[in-house]
Structure formats: structure tokens, C-alpha cells
Amino acid sequence: MGQPLLSVIVPARDQAGFIADSMTSLTRQFPDPAVMEILLVDDGSADATADLAGGFAAPLPGLRILRNPAPRGLASARNQGLDAATGRYITFLDPDDWYAPGHLATLTQEIRRLGVDFLRVDHIRHTEGVRTFHRAPQARHGVVLDPRGDIQPSHLSTMVDYPFAWAGVFDRRLADAGLLHFVDGLHTAEGRPWVWRLHLRARSYAVDDAPGIIYRRGVTSSLSQIFDRRQLDFLRSYGEVFRLVAGDREAGRFWPKAARQFLAIACHHLGRSDQMSRDVRRDLRAGIRAAVAQLPAAVAQSGLADLDPKRRKVLTKVLRSKK
Structure with missing residues (x-):
């Protein structure tokens, strides 16, 4: 057989309750499912996730299951899939999500037509049986765009605020150039540096x-x-986001967006911190202080000034504290 048209990377840990939905949706993507290489990375599951997925080997002849004896985390599991992928194009699917019929056929057709490095899509959120439509922050569809041009402005939602790896398809030349990999070991927020790297360094x-x-x-x-x-x-x-921005030839252009993003997410976690243990709360506050210290002073001051009064008060208290 020749090169697969598309590699689908599915990192999964203890998803026995959902994996059949995901796999079933994959059987409905192309007239011939053999054009897909499906890399299910079983990341140390204690349930029957891998066995249930393996039951789809007949309708999905490109299915490969990679097993980790112990969990390595979402970012590392995705990287494991990337390292094994051989498809012309690459996409990601989380094991509790699923596709509408023909979705991947549409995406691969469109990325080939446009000849871009990556293609992003809107998505549908399914919350307790209720579906809502969510748009990507770029309203211009079906045209070639400059990734760097869609990082700013800092005060509006832009494409670097849309860090969902599963919402699109990617040319494998990005993987070959090291632009699709995630920071190893991250369990959460893995998409943040990933999407920044794409928009800073991809061509289209x-x-x-x-x-x-x-x-x-x-x-x-x-x-x-x-x-x-x-x-x-x-x-x-x-x-890692700050490292990428600091090393960019237009760092001054992008620092305000990176700072504003971080400060907003820091406030979000501080607002949830009463549900964390005391030592995690302590390390959260210390980590926020250390991160803000990495920002250019003028950028940090401007970012704080742009926060609403309530969040600015909370964050300023943390930054002035020593515990």
C-alpha cells in the first residue's frame, strides 16, 4: 500500500464509555476507510479502552493501537502518535468526541484545494445532550490567510485563543519541521504553545x-x-509561549497578546483555587509571580491595567504577596 491520505491520532486513557462512539464515527468518513491511518495511543488505561477500539479493526483496516504501560499524559501521547504517523495529512481526535459523516473527507479535500499548511474549522459543543455552535475567531472562510496576521489584536479573541488541536487538519510538512509536536509531559493547556508556534512559524x-x-x-x-x-x-x-515570543523577530508586536492571555488564564485559576489543596494554591501563586516576572515590565503593567477592576485587584494582591 502507498502512503495513507490521512493519519488520525487518538490519545485515550480510560475512555471505555466513549471510545465506541469515536471509532464508529471514523468508519463514516470516507467511501474507503483504508485511506486513513488511525493511531490510537492507549495511554496506560486501566479499563478496556484499547480492546474496545481493537474491535473496529475490520471496518478500519488502517487502525494501529500503541499501548503505554503507564500514563504519559495527553501531550506526550499525541507526540507518540505524531512520531508514528505516515499520512500525507494529520489530524487529532479526542476519544470522547466524534465526527459527523464525511467530515474528514471534506477537510482533506479543502486543504488540498487551498494548498495551505493547516486548515481550521468551527466546532459543535455537546453538553449534557445540548448542542451549541462555536465559531473559530476568524470569520473569513475558504481563503488563504497569514497565520502571523491573526495573532493580534490583544483585546479581541483571535486564532491563538482557539487552541483546539482537534479542530482542523495539518499538512505533514509541519510535523516534519517540528511544528506540530506538543511540550512533553503537559496534561493541561498543551494547546497554548502549540497554537502559538503554528501561528508564528507556519506559512499559511x-x-x-x-x-x-x-x-x-x-x-x-x-x-x-x-x-x-x-x-x-x-x-x-x-x-514556552513566552520563550517563543521572546525569540521572535517581532517580539514587541506579540508580547501584549501573550501577556493578556496569560493574565486572564491566571485569574481564571485563581478564581478556582479554593477547590485546590493548600500546597497547590501556594505553588499556583508562586508560579504566577514567576511568570509575570518573565514579561517585559511595561507589557506586564499595561496588561494589568487592562484587566477589569475585580480581577486586577485579585492578581495585584497575589503579585505583591510572598506566599
Whole structure:
């Protein structure tokens, strides 16, 4: 057989309750599913996730299951899939999400037509049976765009505020250039430096009218619903964002956006910190102080001034504290 048209990377840990939905949706993407290489990375599951996925080997002849004896985390599992991928194009699917029929056929057709490095799409959120439509922050669809041109302005939602790896398809030349990999070991906020790197360094992208990815929200096992130390991964994540921006030839252009993003997310976590243990709260505050110290002083001051009074008061108190 020749090169697969598309590699679909599915990192999964303890998803026995949902994996059949995801796999079933993959059987409905192309007239011939053999054009897909499906890399399911079983990241140390304690349930039957891998066995249930393996039951789809007949309708999905390109299915490969990679097993980790112990969990490595979402970012590392995706990287493992990337390292094994051989397809002309690459996409990601979370194991509790699913596709509308023909979604991937539409995306691969469109990325080939436009010849861009990556293609992004709107998505549908499914929360306790209710579906809502969510647009990517770029309204121009079906045309070639400059990724760097869609990072700013800092006060509006832009494409670097849309860090969902599963909302699009990517030319494998990005993977070959090292632009698709995630920061190893991150359990949360893994998409933040990933999307910044793409928009700083890729040559072209587009947004398509194909909201065929259904993103399941409100799952109790989701890390967004858990308040342990893994929530602090956003600090390491933004350390990488700051490194990328600082090394860019137009760092001054992009610092305000990176700072505003970080400060907003820091306030979000501080607002949830009463659900964290005392030591995690302590490390959260110390980490925020250390991260803000990495920002150019004028950028940090401007970012704080732009916050609403309530959030500015909370964050200023943390920055002035020593505990």
C-alpha cells in the first residue's frame, strides 16, 4: 500500500464509555476507510479502552493501537502518535468526541484545494445532550490567510485563543519541521504553545465551513473538572509561549497578546483555587509571580491595567504577596 491520505491520532486513557462512539464515527468518513491511518495511543488505561477500539479493526483496516504501560499524559501521547504517523495529512481526535459523516473527507479535500499548511474549522459543543455552535475567531472562510496576521489584536479573541488541536487538519510538512509536536509531559493547556508556534512559524492557513467535529463537554473525568497539580501545567505552557515570543523577530508586536492571555488564564485559576489543596494554591501563586516576572515590565503593567477592576485587584494582591 502507498502512503495513507490521512493519519488520525487518538490519545485515550480510560475512555471505555466513549471510545465506541469515536471509532464508529471514523468508519463514516470516507467511501474507503483504508485511506486513513488511525493511531490510537492507549495511554496506560486501566479499563478496556484499547480492546474496545481493537474491535473496529475490520471496518478500519488502517487502525494501529500503541499501548503505554503507564500514563504519559495527553501531550506526550499525541507526540507518540505524531512520531508514528505516515499520512500525507494529520489530524487529532479526542476519544470522547466524534465526527459527523464525511467530515474528514471534506477537510482533506479543502486543504488540498487551498494548498495551505493547516486548515481550521468551527466546532459543535455537546453538553449534557445540548448542542451549541462555536465559531473559530476568524470569520473569513475558504481563503488563504497569514497565520502571523491573526495573532493580534490583544483585546479581541483571535486564532491563538482557539487552541483546539482537534479542530482542523495539518499538512505533514509541519510535523516534519517540528511544528506540530506538543511540550512533553503537559496534561493541561498543551494547546497554548502549540497554537502559538503554528501561528508564528507556519506559512499559511485557512478556516473552512465544516463544523463536523462534536466536542463533548462536562465529562467528569475531564481534566478541566479536576483541581489537582495538573492544573498548574498552564504555567509551564506559558513559559514556552513566552520563550517563543521572546525569540521572535517581532517580539514587541506579540508580547501584549501573550501577556493578556496569560493574565486572564491566571485569574481564571485563581478564581478556582479554593477547590485546590493548600500546597497547590501556594505553588499556583508562586508560579504566577514567576511568570509575570518573565514579561517585559511595561507589557506586564499595561496588561494589568487592562484587566477589569475585580480581577486586577485579585492578581495585584497575589503579585505583591510572598506566599
